Amino acid sequence: MLNIAVLISGSGTNLQALLNAQKEGRLKAGAIRLVISDRPGAYGLTRAQENGIPALTINRKDYKDSGEFDKAISEQLHTHNIHLVVLAGFLSILGETIVREYDHRMINIHPSLIPSFCGDGYYGLRVHRAALEKGVKVTGATVHYVSEVADGGQIIMQQPVFVKEDDTPESLQKRVMEEAEWVMLPKAVEQVCTAINNDKERQVENESL
Ligand code: GRF
Numbered sequence: 001m002l003n004i005a006v007l008i009s010g011s012g013t014n015l016q017a018l019l020n021a022q023k024e025g026r027l028k029a030g031a032i033r034l035v036i037s038d039r040p041g042a043y044g045l046t047r048a049q050e051n052g053i054p055a056l057t058i059n060r061k062d063y064k065d066s067g068e069f070d071k072a073i074s075e076q077l078h079t080h081n082i083h084l085v086v087l088a089g090f091l092s093i094l095g096e097t098i099v100r101e102y103d104h105r106m107i108n109i110h111p112s113l114i115p116s117f118c119g120d121g122y123y124g125l126r127v128h129r130a131a132l133e134k135g136v137k138v139t140g141a142t143v144h145y146v147s148e149v150a151d152g153g154q155i156i157m158q159q160p161v162f163v164k165e166d167d168t169p170e171s172l173q174k175r176v177m178e179e180a181e182w183v184m185l186p187k188a189v190e191q192v193c194t195a196i197n198n199d200k201e202r203q204v205e206n207e208s209l
Pocket of ligand 1: 013044110
């Protein structure tokens with residue numbers, strides 16, 4: 001059973017989807033052991049506490065530079081022996097040291113069909129506003145591995161959502177969360193944990209040859 005850390009910045013509805021999956025037995029290959037918020041008071045911290053999961057705030061504003069911030073996060077990941085890091089609404093950009101350390105062990109969920117509407121400046125409602133301004137008929141969400149390029153890592157899973165004529169950024173965001181993000185993230189986490197487990201088993205076999 002792998003140890004999972006979920007990094008958040010806000011409401012934590014994607015974290016809640018993972019907690020629900022864990023409670024309902026749909027998350028078997030890994031267990032959520034730690035929640036870290038880069039902002040104090042994020043409601044996702046309350047969701048973690050309500051489920052008996054250690055919840056920490058590592059406030060980005062308390063660190064003079066991103067290197068020190070990343071180090072503080074990395075220390076907690078090591079302390080809790082974390083195997084998979086899930087960025088779920090996490091708004092800080094992590095530096096290449098920690099991203100490389102967790103190569104194919106760190107994933108992110110983004111509320112569009114990458115490569116559309118992603119990268120610098122595309123987060124939260126801005127993503128859905130851009131999709132409506134462009135007039136796309138289909139949008140959705142993407143789970144991908146984290147790489148040094150923002151939202152540029154290998155795609156793991158995508159889920160489409162049709163845009164409605166009368167959609168606003170708010171109504172579209174809500175439907176993308178309900179129909180894509182909250183459905184897909186638990187499946188993607190289970191899939192990645194299974195892949196990591198299989199990878200570990202192969203390594204043990206190879207070492208025993
Ligand atoms: C979600 O739309 C997620 O895709 C994006 O930020 C939002 C976070 O929502 N990265 P929540 O904190 O999980 O409710």
